[in-house]
Amino acid sequence: MPRADAPLLEAHGLxxxxxxxxxxxxxxxxxxxxxxxxxxxxxxAGKTTLLRMLGGLVRPTSGxxxxxxxxxxxTDPEVRRPIGLLSHQSFLYDDLTASENLAFAARIYGLAExxxxxxxxxxxxxxxxxxxEPVRSLSRGMVQRVALARALMAHPExxxxxxxxxxxxxxxxxxxxxxxxxxxxxxHGAVVVSHQFAxxxxxxxxxxxxIEGAVVMRESPPPSLGAFLPxxxxxxxx
Amino acid sequence: xxxxxxxAAAVAGKDIVIEVRTKTAIxxxxxxxxxxxxxxxxxxxxxxxxxxxxxxxxxxxxxxFAGMITLNRGFNLEKENAALEGxxxxxxxxxxxxxxxxxxxxAFVGMVEAVALPLFxxxxxxxxxxxxxxxxxxxxxATIGFVAVGTVFSAMTxxxxxxxxxxxxxxxPFMVPPLIGAVQTTTRLLAGRPLSEMIGWxxxxxxxxxxFITLCVLIFPAxxxx
Amino acid sequence: xxxxxSGSRGIIKWGLALTALGLAAMVIVYVxxxxxxxxxxxxxxxxxxxxxxxxxxxxxxxxxxxxxxxSILYLWLRDERLDAFAASSAEVGLVFSVIMLTTGPIWGxxxxxxxxxxxxxxxxxxxxFLLFLxxxxxxxxxxxxxxxxxxxxxxxxxxxxxxxxxxLSVYLFRTLHPKPIVLKASAPSLPPVMLRTLLLGFLAASVxxxxxxxxxxxLARHAVAERDEEN
Numbered sequence: 001m002p003r004a005d006a007p008l009l010e011a012h013g014l015x016x017x018x019x020x021x022x023x024x025x026x027x028x029x030x031x032x033x034x035x036x037x038x039x040x041x042x043x044x045a046g047k048t049t050l051l052r053m054l055g056g057l058v059r060p061t062s063g064x065x066x067x068x069x070x071x072x073x074x075t076d077p078e079v080r081r082p083i084g085l086l087s088h089q090s091f092l093y094d095d096l097t098a099s100e101n102l103a104f105a106a107r108i109y110g111l112a113e114x115x116x117x118x119x120x121x122x123x124x125x126x127x128x129x130x131x132x133e134p135v136r137s138l139s140r141g142m143v144q145r146v147a148l149a150r151a152l153m154a155h156p157e158x159x160x161x162x163x164x165x166x167x168x169x170x171x172x173x174x175x176x177x178x179x180x181x182x183x184x185x186x187x188h189g190a191v192v193v194s195h196q197f198a199x200x201x202x203x204x205x206x207x208x209x210x211i212e213g214a215v216v217m218r219e220s221p222p223p224s225l226g227a228f229l230p231x232x233x234x235x236x237x238x
Numbered sequence: 239x240x241x242x243x244x245x246a247a248a249v250a251g252k253d254i255v256i257e258v259r260t261k262t263a264i265x266x267x268x269x270x271x272x273x274x275x276x277x278x279x280x281x282x283x284x285x286x287x288x289x290x291x292x293x294x295x296x297x298x299x300x301x302x303f304a305g306m307i308t309l310n311r312g313f314n315l316e317k318e319n320a321a322l323e324g325x326x327x328x329x330x331x332x333x334x335x336x337x338x339x340x341x342x343x344x345a346f347v348g349m350v351e352a353v354a355l356p357l358f359x360x361x362x363x364x365x366x367x368x369x370x371x372x373x374x375x376x377x378x379x380a381t382i383g384f385v386a387v388g389t390v391f392s393a394m395t396x397x398x399x400x401x402x403x404x405x406x407x408x409x410x411p412f413m414v415p416p417l418i419g420a421v422q423t424t425t426r427l428l429a430g431r432p433l434s435e436m437i438g439w440x441x442x443x444x445x446x447x448x449x450f451i452t453l454c455v456l457i458f459p460a461x462x463x464x
Numbered sequence: 465x466x467x468x469x470s471g472s473r474g475i476i477k478w479g480l481a482l483t484a485l486g487l488a489a490m491v492i493v494y495v496x497x498x499x500x501x502x503x504x505x506x507x508x509x510x511x512x513x514x515x516x517x518x519x520x521x522x523x524x525x526x527x528x529x530x531x532x533x534x535s536i537l538y539l540w541l542r543d544e545r546l547d548a549f550a551a552s553s554a555e556v557g558l559v560f561s562v563i564m565l566t567t568g569p570i571w572g573x574x575x576x577x578x579x580x581x582x583x584x585x586x587x588x589x590x591x592x593f594l595l596f597l598x599x600x601x602x603x604x605x606x607x608x609x610x611x612x613x614x615x616x617x618x619x620x621x622x623x624x625x626x627x628x629x630x631x632l633s634v635y636l637f638r639t640l641h642p643k644p645i646v647l648k649a650s651a652p653s654l655p656p657v658m659l660r661t662l663l664l665g666f667l668a669a670s671v672x673x674x675x676x677x678x679x680x681x682x683l684a685r686h687a688v689a690e691r692d693e694e695n
Contacts, residue, residue, distance in 0.1 A: 053397070055327055056326075057323055057326060057327065057464060058328065058464045059463060059464055077328075077329045077330050077331045080327060080328065080329045081329040083327065084327075085323075085327050086459065087320070087323070089319050089320035089323065090319045090320075091319055091320060091321050091323060091324030091327075092319050092324075093252070093254045093256060093315070093318070093319070094318060094319065095259050095260050096252070096255065096256060100252075102331065104248060105328075107245070107248040108245055108248055108249075108328045108330055109328055110244065110329075110450060115413070150324070152349070154328075203284050210313055218290045220303070236407055
């Protein structure tokens with residue numbers, strides 16, 4: 001049940017420079033319990049960089065990310081525990097089997113009985129029959145499902161997803177929507193970067209548009225898709 | 239503390255399983271070591287330079303270069319599918335990741351040395367049996383040093399172009415103290431000299447290991463954290 | 465802090481002034497060495513390079529120590545100016561060590577009869593040269609400035625810690641393998657005129673090193689300032 005507590009994740013004034021370009025400029029993000037923040041924007045808008053800063057993979061040039069009240073910069077590794085990231089890359093080792101990959105992740109996260117946890121996670125995404133196949137031999141759709149299983153295995157309170165619907169067929173996309181909807185009802189948070197409006201629209205609680213590193217639109221709850229799209233197009237044309 | 243060990247062991251174990259399955263680094267390193275030994279064998283003129291004078295240098299040059307070939311593979315593995323990022327996202331200390339990589343790298347370089355040593359004895363007809371424990375101990379002591387530094391450098395060079403060239407270029411100056419110490423000690427070991435003549439070098443080797451492993455553990459986060 | 469054209473011009477002026485001072489001091493040292501200091505009994509004229517070479521070797525080593533210390537500061541403060549300064553120091557150190565590695569053997573060949581000798585100074589300079597070269601090559605292989613600065617800092621710190629081990633190894637090697645020492649690095653009791661010239665040599669080399677580094681740093685900041693203005 002969603003609680004009106006302190007936000008799960010708060011970011012203030014995030015900036016990231018690469019050389020002379022500012023990929024992210026002065027961005028604030030708040031993810032409360034049960035929130036799903038959808039981030040839209042053209043390519044090169046800084047969405048992926050923002051997501052990676054929220055996940056702690058990239059150090060902000062300035063600004064702060066606070067996860068459950070603790071600064072992400074803290075030297076205590078446990079500050080990262082509530083975060084999960086699902087990116088274009090699968091984080092899997094091609095020469096290990098699906099279950100070996102997940103068992104390794106379970107060990108890293110300190111979960112009990114890694115092999116059993118791995119099989120359970122694979123069953124949750126309907127891939128228990130592929131448990132002993134090397135990841136190299138799996139189709140792209142299956143690899144994404146294993147990657148999702150890996151991200152969900154540690155029960156992250158905040159899930160960051162980078163274009164999770166790209167290249168998925170309808171059933172796979174619906175599965176991810178179900179997962180995200182269920183997480184919302186369980187009080188977890190998520191940030192979804194996407195190009196595909198339709199899949200995200202029904203499940204998002206907040207909507208953010210980024211152009212050239214800065215946030216230009218922010219609404220909660222999101223407006224109707226029909227009202228949003230023309231405004232978005234006009235931003236893109238500028 | 240136990241979680242730290244668990245993570246280091248998991249990383250090392252995962253690397254070893256993958257290497258046993260694919261055998262990429264070990265095979266090329268072993269073939270390389272055999273070739274080096276064969277070439278040295280034919281290149282020298284036994285009447286001009288005695289085997290015993292040349293042998294320690296040949297042995298350690300072989301170990302050093304075969305070791306460098308092995309090291310390259312360590313972080314190449316983590317590049318595919320951005321697996322290293324998966325490790326960095328997890329609530330684990332960077333030092334545990336480093337030590338896990340160090341252990342697996344030591345295992346691989348050790349395996350190559352374990353194959354190269356008998357070949358060396360065979361080709362160069364050098365009597366190592368009497369001093370085998372000492373020689374093995376020396377191999378561990380000297381190898382730890384340059385593998386520790388090489389693990390940090392390979393984490394950096396995999397992200398550059400020409401990584402196979404950058405790693406040796408950066409690493410070679412750091413191999414000088416361990417190699418000098420190792421060759422000097424090996425020479426004395428094979429000549430049956432007393433321990434007192436070797437203790438100076440062994441001290442330098444031990445100091446090098448302690449200092450650089452500590453430094454590498456402390457500096458590794460700066461390599462992997464963007 | 466972003467570099468400005470006027471600010472970097474000021475740095476360049478300081479660099480030029482220090483370099484001119486250092487060069488002048490070097491000339492004085494040369495003159496003193498060649499004309500005013502007595503010949504050393506055993507080594508003759510060859511020994512005179514010692515007044516220039518020993519300080520220059522010391523400068524190359526200081527250059528790397530500075531690279532290491534500034535690198536530690538960079539990893540702590542992440543100020544790009546520190547990275548620029550470390551890189552400048554490394555570049556100057558590279559040039560110093562190349563000059564020493566070429567002039568040393570050229571001077572020595574007619575007198576020693578051999579191009580190279582594994583004495584402590586030449587060996588250390590060679591290792592420093594390789595360290596500088598590795599540092600600069602790594603920098604040229606990385607495009608993202610933050611990553612380049614970070615990785616360079618790591619190499620700088622590791623290299624700084626390596627140098628004492630090279631000293632230790634060479635020292636232990638020489639005590640166990642005493643060879644006729646071609647150029648004595650120092651004598652326990654130098655006559656005052658030799659000592660004075662040597663000290664002046666140290667001063668000249670240090671000022672020259674500092675001048676070059678400040679100049680190089682100023683040029684780097686100037687280049688960045690110009691590029692920023694264009695954008």
